[in-house]
Amino acid sequence: MQIEETNNHIVLHGVTEFDLEQTFSCGQCFRWERDTGETYTGLFGAHPLRIGQQGDVITLYHTTKEEYETIWCGYFDLDADYRAIQAHLARDAVMRRAISAGRGIRLLVQEPFETLISFIISANNNIPRIKGIIARLCEAFGAPVPFEGGTVYAFPTAETLTRLTRADLAPLRAGFRDKYILDAAQKAASGAVDFDAVYAMDYAAAKRELKKVMGVGDKVADCVLLFGFQKYDAFPVDVWVRRVLEHCYPDDAHRSDAAAFARERFGPYGGFAQQYLFYYVRENKIAK
DNA sequence: TGGCAGGGTCATA
DNA sequence: TATGACCCTGCC
Numbered sequence: 001m002q003i004e005e006t007n008n009h010i011v012l013h014g015v016t017e018f019d020l021e022q023t024f025s026c027g028q029c030f031r032w033e034r035d036t037g038e039t040y041t042g043l044f045g046a047h048p049l050r051i052g053q054q055g056d057v058i059t060l061y062h063t064t065k066e067e068y069e070t071i072w073c074g075y076f077d078l079d080a081d082y083r084a085i086q087a088h089l090a091r092d093a094v095m096r097r098a099i100s101a102g103r104g105i106r107l108l109v110q111e112p113f114e115t116l117i118s119f120i121i122s123a124n125n126n127i128p129r130i131k132g133i134i135a136r137l138c139e140a141f142g143a144p145v146p147f148e149g150g151t152v153y154a155f156p157t158a159e160t161l162t163r164l165t166r167a168d169l170a171p172l173r174a175g176f177r178d179k180y181i182l183d184a185a186q187k188a189a190s191g192a193v194d195f196d197a198v199y200a201m202d203y204a205a206a207k208r209e210l211k212k213v214m215g216v217g218d219k220v221a222d223c224v225l226l227f228g229f230q231k232y233d234a235f236p237v238d239v240w241v242r243r244v245l246e247h248c249y250p251d252d253a254h255r256s257d258a259a260a261f262a263r264e265r266f267g268p269y270g271g272f273a274q275q276y277l278f279y280y281v282r283e284n285k286i287a288k
Numbered sequence: 289t290g291g292c293a294g295g296g297t298c299a300t301a
Numbered sequence: 302t303a304t305g306a307c308c309c310t311g312c313c
Contacts, residue, residue, distance in 0.1 A: 078294085125295070127294090174309085175311060176306090176309090217298085
């Protein structure tokens with residue numbers, strides 16, 4: 001991969017195993033939107049970005065090499081060897097099909113608190129509504145950031161959210177999840193759930209720690225561990241993944257314990273496998 | 289236009 | 302370990 005700095009843009013040439021559409025629509029994030037043109041706009045923390053792709057050329061608009069190196073290269077996981085990950089998983093026949101459908105998926109390295117709140121909101125919910133609630137949360141309580149002549153909003157901090165009540169959150173229309181959002185903010189800000197410690201813990205201990213938060217069960221915890229803490233042995237099992245397992249592994253023992261099935265089958269790369277499967281099942285609209 | 293189901297989790301029994 | 306209830310709203 002070659003990096004070119006030109007006219008306030010960063011242009012990456014010869015990028016492989018990276019597709020913006022696949023990466024943003026494989027279910028790991030909720031804040032990247034397709035612009036009217038061929039680009040996407042979103043944020044990492046308080047850093048907004050517009051990014052576009054033409055084949056193996058990726059353009060990051062209005063940024064610097066320094067910002068690319070300190071923020072975006074890490075966020076998009078561009079130093080990781082996805083060919084090696086895919087080669088490992090491709091020993092499984094189903095995974096070979098899923099990978100060929102979503103070869104360009106990258107697992108974003110997201111902020112833990114944003115990931116925690118986002119997936120709490122995802123519970124028993126649908127994607128358009130999840131995005132709406134998160135957008136209203138950021139607009140109401142996130143720091144405004146000037147961007148390309150307009151304003152975008154950073155994800156609110158835990159400290160900000162601890163000052164709010166359920167009545168304050170009512171306009172978000174998050175329903176019963178509002179009390180979980182407040183509990184997560186309180187535990188994150190107070191250190192009752194210690195994010196730095198979670199990074200250092202193994203998967204099982206980290207999951208126990210996150211489940212101290214109200215509204216965080218197995219599935220939400222796995223998503224947060226995978227997308228926010230890079231615990232790649234996490235394998236979130238939602239209705240879609242259960243569906244694809246039913247469809248593609250009819251004789252296997254995933255029914256009693258899908259997570260154990262995934263550990264056995266995909267080992268330390270379960271999280272990547274989950275993303276390929278999730279994208280595959282949704283793209284192919286595999287029936288219930 | 290009504291009714292169902294949705295990226296689950298929690299509280300009961 | 303197994304059922305409902307849960308806020309609200311896309312979507313059929």
